[in-house]
Amino acid sequence: MSDKAEGSDNRASAIRALVVHPYLKGGAGKRDPDQHLDEAVGLAQAIALSVVAAEAVALSKRRPSTLLGEGTVLRLKELVEEKEIGLVIVDGLVSPIQQRNLEKAWDCKVIDRTGLILDIFGARARTREGTLQVELAALTYQKSRLVRSWTHLERQRGGFGFLGGPGETQIETDRRLIGERIARLKKELEEVKRTRDLHRKARKRVPYPIVALVGYTNAGKSTLFNRLTKSDVFAEDLLFATLDPTMRGLKLPSGRKVILSDTVGFVSDLPHELVAAFRATLEEVREADLIVHVRDLAHAETEEQKSDVESVLKELELGDAYQARIIEALNKIDLLETEAHDGALALSARSASKVAVSALSGEGCPALLERIDALISKSMNRIKVTLDRADGAGLAWLYEHGEVISNQEDETQAHLVVRLDEANLQRLKARPGARIDD
Numbered sequence: 001m002s003d004k005a006e007g008s009d010n011r012a013s014a015i016r017a018l019v020v021h022p023y024l025k026g027g028a029g030k031r032d033p034d035q036h037l038d039e040a041v042g043l044a045q046a047i048a049l050s051v052v053a054a055e056a057v058a059l060s061k062r063r064p065s066t067l068l069g070e071g072t073v074l075r076l077k078e079l080v081e082e083k084e085i086g087l088v089i090v091d092g093l094v095s096p097i098q099q100r101n102l103e104k105a106w107d108c109k110v111i112d113r114t115g116l117i118l119d120i121f122g123a124r125a126r127t128r129e130g131t132l133q134v135e136l137a138a139l140t141y142q143k144s145r146l147v148r149s150w151t152h153l154e155r156q157r158g159g160f161g162f163l164g165g166p167g168e169t170q171i172e173t174d175r176r177l178i179g180e181r182i183a184r185l186k187k188e189l190e191e192v193k194r195t196r197d198l199h200r201k202a203r204k205r206v207p208y209p210i211v212a213l214v215g216y217t218n219a220g221k222s223t224l225f226n227r228l229t230k231s232d233v234f235a236e237d238l239l240f241a242t243l244d245p246t247m248r249g250l251k252l253p254s255g256r257k258v259i260l261s262d263t264v265g266f267v268s269d270l271p272h273e274l275v276a277a278f279r280a281t282l283e284e285v286r287e288a289d290l291i292v293h294v295r296d297l298a299h300a301e302t303e304e305q306k307s308d309v310e311s312v313l314k315e316l317e318l319g320d321a322y323q324a325r326i327i328e329a330l331n332k333i334d335l336l337e338t339e340a341h342d343g344a345l346a347l348s349a350r351s352a353s354k355v356a357v358s359a360l361s362g363e364g365c366p367a368l369l370e371r372i373d374a375l376i377s378k379s380m381n382r383i384k385v386t387l388d389r390a391d392g393a394g395l396a397w398l399y400e401h402g403e404v405i406s407n408q409e410d411e412t413q414a415h416l417v418v419r420l421d422e423a424n425l426q427r428l429k430a431r432p433g434a435r436i437d438d
């Protein structure tokens with residue numbers, strides 16, 4: 001299994017999962033089922049599941065009771081028992097009834113694609129807005145499931161709704177409660193959106209510039225994340241490690257420290273009810289000082305993926321200057337034919353914002369670090385600061401977070417010229433006792 005930032009292959013308690021990608025036979029013009037399967041496996045690994053088996057299953061039709069054919073259900077039952085699988089992910093739309101029947105047949109938990117993605121977003125939402133959006137999507141999903149199974153129950157009883165019954169009453173109550181919770185969430189979301197900028201300022205707590213990795217699931221973000229941060233871990237990691245395994249410290253060639261952040265990945269055919277939640281989960285990218293767009297150059301749809309990512313980034317309102325803060329990591333060049341491989345390297349030599357890499361072999365990674373370094377320095381502000389000489393903590397902070405170019409001290413004060421990134425400049429401005437002459 002690959003090197004996963006979020007993976008917990010080493011965690012004994014990881015749930016053993018089977019991933020099934022069902023597709024209709026002869027579904028012309030559709031993507032390669034194996035590619036779909038790979039993506040689903042990648043998603044499952046993103047929430048620390050241990051995927052012990054995965055397969056694409058051809059269907060001649062969608063069976064209303066179990067989606068999959070009888071033979072397949074039986075065959076997979078054996079696999080589930082043999083490999084002690086605790087969770088089956090069916091990468092598609094599974095009705096509540098199909099889900100229940102499959103759970104009964106296999107005697108383990110079954111979730112569908114929407115359920116899986118919701119879980120990932122839930123685990124990865126970091127901002128208040130992200131959390132609320134994910135919760136809203138999850139409740140809406142749950143509610144629709146209740147509605148459908150309720151309709152089903154009613155039909156079973158011949159539609160004599162007036163007979164009532166405990167099952168129905170319970171579901172009605174659940175629906176009402178979920179409905180109320182949804183209404184409350186929507187109100188809260190409005191409020192959070194209105195005060196978004198205030199919240200964002202309050203969250204600016206991370207003491208180093210943030211470099212965010214974005215891109216499609218399976219592009220290699222986590223592999224790159226591990227590769228870049230493997231050799232040097234700094235003390236502050238202890239602080240993040242417990243809170244958030246997707247953020248880690250990284251020392252650049254110049255010695256400057258940054259925080260590398262592995263974000264939630266894009267998925268193809270994102271269920272539409274999850275779009276808002278996905279965007280909100282990406283909120284954290286707005287805080288980033290630099291964005292590294294990780295691309296799978298060996299993927300058949302690499303160009304389509306690129307434009308998908310770019311159009312979502314545009315909608316995040318990153319500000320006009322964001323183009324200057326983005327680097328494309330052209331990943332997986334080890335998989336390319338010689339000609340394409342050399343082409344990628346040539347492109348990367350010509351362009352300041354594209355770097356050809358292989359997260360797997362490490363090729364190009366030093367160059368990527370150099371580019372990140374250069375771009376972060378470029379976005380640094382050169383300022384003059386005056387501090388009381390007695391303010392030892394203030395001086396220490398400047399040396400730690402900025403690049404001190406000169407320091408002249410008189411009897412009472414220290415006059416420094418410092419290079420600081422935007423985030424730290426704002427922090428300095430908020431600090432009492434520091435006078436900035438720009």
Ligand SMILES: Nc1nc2c(ncn2[C@@H]2O[C@H](COP(=O)(O)OP(=O)(O)O)[C@@H](O)[C@H]2O)c(=O)[nH]1
Pocket residue numbers: 002003004042215216217218219220221222223224265331332333334335357358359360361
């Ligand atoms: N050949 C090759 N495979 C890679 C490279 N980077 C990542 N992978 C593989 O691609 C798959 C997805 O990688 P991962 O880092 O989980 O992608 P993420 O979803 O973007 O975090 C894994 O099987 C990796 O081993 C690379 O540079 N070359």
Ligand SMILES: [Mg+2]
Pocket residue numbers: 005046218221222223265
């Ligand atoms: Mg990942």
